[in-house]
Amino acid sequence: MIVTIDGVAASGKSSVASGVARALGVPYVSSGLLYRTATLLGLEAGLHLSDAASLLACLEKRPLRLEALAEGNRVWLGDRELTGDLHSSRVDQGVSVVAALPEVRAWVDAQLRALPEPFVAEGRDMGTNVFPHADAKFYLTASPRVRAERRAQERPEDVPAIEAALVERDRRDTVQSAPAPDARVIDTGPLTLDGVVGTVLAALPTRRA
Ligand SMILES: Nc1ncnc2c1ncn2[C@@H]1O[C@H](COP(=O)(O)OP(=O)(O)OP(=O)(O)O)[C@@H](O)[C@H]1O
Numbered sequence: 131m132i133v134t135i136d137g138v139a140a141s142g143k144s145s146v147a148s149g150v151a152r153a154l155g156v157p158y159v160s161s162g163l164l165y166r167t168a169t170l171l172g173l174e175a176g177l178h179l180s181d182a183a184s185l186l187a188c189l190e191k192r193p194l195r196l197e198a199l200a201e202g203n204r205v206w207l208g209d210r211e212l213t214g215d216l217h218s219s220r221v222d223q224g225v226s227v228v229a230a231l232p233e234v235r236a237w238v239d240a241q242l243r244a245l246p247e248p249f250v251a252e253g254r255d256m257g258t259n260v261f262p263h264a265d266a267k268f269y270l271t272a273s274p275r276v277r278a279e280r281r282a283q284e285r286p287e288d289v290p291a292i293e294a295a296l297v298e299r300d301r302r303d304t305v306q307s308a309p310a311p312d313a314r315v316i317d318t319g320p321l322t323l324d325g326v327v328g329t330v331l332a333a334l335p336t337r338r339a
């Protein structure tokens with residue numbers, strides 16, 4: 131069984147995917163972390179982030195491993211854990227450029243499609259492009275202000291600055307971020323996190339994993 135959870139930036143995709151995965155007793159996988167990994171490695175190697183051939187060569191020769199657990203995803207480069215470095219502002223700023231490269235998208239998609247079922251997959255194009263035959267698809271939204279207010283609980287930045295950055299990320303992600311025609315769209319604005327997880331679980335075709 132594959133459940134896809136897509137949505138706009140900071141709409142709750144990873145939190146909801148983790149909650150749903152824990153309830154089902156299956157892993158969840160964050161596709162965004164793979165784009166972030168490609169960005170971090172490109173930056174560390176001093177590459178131009180739009181140089182797809184060099185980025186891909188760099189990714190393919192490195193011992194990368196995505197540890198997809200229900201509680202959270204971790205990324206390893208050999209014995210070095212990259213997870214903590216994947217949400218830095220330099221990765222935030224560069225990741226949209228990397229995610230726009232078709233070669234990198236194909237690399238990420240291949241990693242995801244190699245995963246054994248069952249799992250919950252979250253990102254932007256899980257239901258449209260990567261797993262069009264998923265058993266259930268969801269797309270999360272919330273206004274930029276609501277999302278910024280949630281993020282402000284985690285970061286020492288003010289709400290207007292976070293909101294402006296989110297609007298810019300939404301703009302850059304527009305091409306790959308759209309609900310699948312058969313996705314259920316959930317406005318998470320008026321809901322708690324548990325409320326969104328419950329809405330997803332209640333909408334699953336069956337509760338098997
Ligand atoms: N329904 C909700 N009610 C309240 N807070 C929420 C809700 N959903 C998510 N949050 C909070 O909003 C923040 C962003 O959630 P999360 O990181 O899961 O979003 P995301 O879509 O995965 O983000 P990104 O696009 O940056 O990867 C977190 O602090 C999370 O706890």
Ligand SMILES: Nc1ccn([C@H]2C[C@H](O)[C@@H](COP(=O)(O)O)O2)c(=O)n1
Pocket residue numbers: 139161162163165166225226229252253254255256299303306
């Ligand atoms: N399936 C995906 C997942 C992510 N992206 C892009 C969008 C963001 O710019 C970046 C990081 O994602 P996040 O960790 O914030 O969810 O990767 C994408 O294009 N497709």
